[in-house]
Amino acid sequence: MSEIRVVDWSPGWAEQFEAVAAVLRDALAGIGSARVEHVGSTSVPGLAAKPILDIDVVVDAADVTGAVTALESVGYVHRGDLGVTGREAFYAPDEPRRHVYVCTAGTTNVRNHLAVRDVLRARDDLRDAYAAVKLALAADPAMDIETYIAGKSAVLQRVLEVSGEFTDDELAAIGRLNDATA
Template sequence: MIVPAEVVDYDPRWPLWFAAIRGRLAPYLAEVSHRIEHVGSTAVPGLAAKPIIDVDIVVPSAGLVPTAVARLAAAGYVHEGDQGIAGREAFALPPDAVHYHHLYVVVDGNKAHRDHVLLRDHLRADAADRERYAARKRELAHLLTTDRGAYVTGKGALVEEMIARAGGSPTAGGPGRTGA
């Protein structure tokens, strides 16, 4: 599956794509206490975004992370570790993925999970910041085909500002650490 490399206007199909992804994941996690959350820009109605669905598998304790990782491996996902963001386990897609998405396992309320939720909820509630963020992403979109890291870094200060204003605090995770 080709990684989307453009920023597009909000697509009302994104929540449906998330529902399809959640439906595919749920049977593999049936024996694990969890919830599946739509986070990231595609979870914010009206926000321009890369057409990539960000999904958090939220478990209640760190002790359940290895079990969730094993269950997702059984579903064809490849565990990629925390990718430099403590508290967030990332996965590569299985070959049969229908919609491109980023998948993470997080512990309920940890910093990585809070940052995802704080940014999502802030952007849902604040139209001015939603527009600022969309404009910044469009300004940087040309980097998506040449330097995705620079794209993420270029959004970093604004993401950090919005998370802080939403009640979060800075961390050593670095700018743009949410991936949104």
């Protein structure tokens, strides 16, 4: 059995996000720059995905510490940046399964997440191409997460190029990060 499980898109993901986001927004009420963004494949209607929400709490650099404290106050466990500058990761205290990050506004990482989401929401052809790659990779019973991430890299690079949001150097850096996992 494949370690990577990709399923058809579910409208329930948007509902799950809204429930989680309401708790996060309440916790972050004192941080003026905070906004809670549903990113990743579960945020794109019609896109097959691993059934795990991706949520970016985007804040100004001066508000990162306060945002980390706010999430801890509602049960999230801070995991550090996990090697990605400008992004603080958390374990969620309950269901649904999700990855939650506090991200510094304007960083390449958060711009990447938002650009991929926005392009895939707008371009059915790219959404469907991405879904096909993900489903094919997940169908391999020997698939591991590092190979899965690297296998998606080429189509994601196309999506990022279409976005027009990144310089050639930024695109190359994102590509290296994704390929480095292989």
